[in-house]
Amino acid sequence: MLVRILVLLYLAGAPALAQTLCQPNASNGYRVRISIKTALGNQAYEWNENEMFLFRATMAFAMRRCYKTETYNVDNIIVCNQTLRVSFWFVVTSPENSTMLIPKADVEKAVSMSRHRINNAFLLTDRTLEFLGIHPTLAEPVNPDTPPWLIVFGVVIGAVFAGIIALLVSSLLQKRRKEKGMMEDGQDEEDMQVKGVENGNVLDGIYNRGFTDDDRFTKL
């Protein structure tokens, strides 16, 4: 009889005890904030008891995955203070002793390890499923061996050098053609003809460009 009364008291007290373990700003608890509508827009699902159950199950999974020796259950994850925002506090109790809370650092380690899985269970991201106080680990920056800009630079400067070579080759060919053609005005020597001009004013008359050696005069 006494045993039954004790059992009844224990069963009545257990949830109350659980509630005192989980409190806002608890030293070993974390606050979770969920923004479903921001993440999914029109396809947002409603946050209800079932979703909360999934959360607790996912957290238990995360704890199991991290600490392989202990078997965590849904009962070990206690939630409280749910608001309309959809934010709530949770604490994790130890499977052996349900009054003992798992320290904050251990919980953080478990969450960080399985963050990706937790996010995916809810179709959310690091930003829309926030564990306040746990910073998401950013993705490893991709460091290619050759920076991509150098590749483009290489292509462009290759094209430019090809242009220079084409230019040199074409001017060489032109020179050779001219040597054969024997035009009267000679080559790239500095034999400028000084015409009698006055103070820079070119004498009247339109210069007949029929005899101009283009190649010579275009050099600056």
Next chain:
Amino acid sequence: LIETDAARAEWDNPMQFVLACVSYAVGLGNVWRFPYLCQMHGGGGFLIPYMLMLVLLGVPLFYMELAIGQKMRLGSIGAWRAISPYLGGVGMASVVTSMYLCLYYNVINAWSFWYLFHSFQSILPWAECPANSNLTGPVEECERATPTQYFFYRETLDISGSIEENGGIHMGQALCLLLAWIIVYLFIVKGVKSTGKVVYFTATFPYLVLIIYLIRGVTLHGAINGVKYMFTPKMEQLAKPTTWINAATQIFFSLGLGFGSLIAFASYNQYNNNFEKQAIVVSMVNSGTSIFASIVTFSIYGFKATFNYESCLERVRLLLLNTFDLAEDTISLENVNHWIAELNRTHPEQFASLGGRLETCDLEAELDTAVEGTGLAFIVYSEAIKNMPVSQLWSVLYFIMLLLLGMGSMLGNVIAVITPLSDLKFISVLSYPVGLVCLFCLLLGLGFTTRSGNYWFTMFNDYGATFSLLFIVLIEVITVCYIYGIKRFEKDVEDMLGHRLNWYWKIMLAGVSPILLIALFIFYIVNYIQGGTPTYQAWNKELGKSVVTEYPPYAQAFIGLLLASSVCCIPLTALYTYCKKRNLASGKRERTVSTVSL
């Protein structure tokens, strides 16, 4: 003694000359300085002083420079020496100023190349902050500033904290500068033959990109805010003298007067080329492009401001939701402000606890952040581009356009240096000396790619050409109209064009323009003296923003040197010629303008 080859190189057709002038005049200033001025001085109302200055100052001076070049058929040194032997220094000053411009201007092209090459990535590097070394969050400097600023100041420039702190050369920048100079060299290596063909592309392609951007810009969300903001005239700005001064200087520098490039371009014209029509056409095209570019810029501005405004609203919304634990769909972007008032009323203590975290989101304030110069082109624009869909494409297009605008102007700058030097036979007509000039500029330009290089760049940009140009063009106008004589000028023009100078040209050149120039000149001096110690914007990596810093004494001395070195050419050459003439008083037959009595 000026000896010239009677068969000078020429443009293949007048169109090449016009396109060369357009390519030179339409440059980065049209894209980034004019929209800034428009915004600063009352939007649509700024067009009034701008157009007025164009008619009173811009077109006549442009006409004068083309006339001189075409008549004398020499670069700036030879042409001015021919006009008046005492004032050959004007040409020298132009060459020195153009030289300074050559040194630093190509660095902008190097940056354009850098950004262009970095646009070929799936995520634009200036779109997000890179992660810090232990992957917990973004790099601090980037977090305090914005990703685009971080990319420009840290990854592109690797800027130091002040002009005194030097550092090594940024290899990427150096490579891009090398590429830019190689391309410039290729463009001018064959003289006007190669330049003439290149300008077909550099003059027209930017317009294509601008049109594409216009279509994209006006269809962006929020673009209309920017365009409306720009065109709303604030007539009270017209009462301020700075508006008129800025309009005059913008016309002046935008047309590229005084550098000697226009004289050099025109010297390759046929003697009877109708430069009068061309002068008007090019000036109009240049101004039209400025207005067109500012429409594009302002639609991009409007998009960026609206985007930032809406991001701000979103952040405030989240903050309210999180602090007051309201359900997600209670506050939307539209009723944020309503909710702020509501929550302040119902939960005053909790609201007060928000404190400084609550931002005020103001669209006007976003639009008001006027930025000019390299900040606009490389920070603001890239910020807007990263938010556009298919941002890589827009980025590539934009930076190609900047490159073409910059290259086109660079052509003019380099030709302004090379033409007079080759006329004087300092460098022969072989292409290797041209290459040497380019190499020389490249090596000196590497100084701008060092860690403090951007500060030196800004110094050159602000002081290298502004004051000296005003002085040069003032002397030019006075020389042509009063020393050479407006009557002789008239006769020369009639000789070339076949008809006399219009009354408009005569009045402007002889009267209005010199007066306006003198007024501008005096204003500059007064402003410089009143401004106190010259300052610059130094990037502070702890704060993540630019702070106003004074130049150290040696930098101020250098500024003085920059100004003096070009301006001094004029009196020094006059003195030198005077002394030479006195020493060779009799006998020697000088080939000078003999009828000028001095």
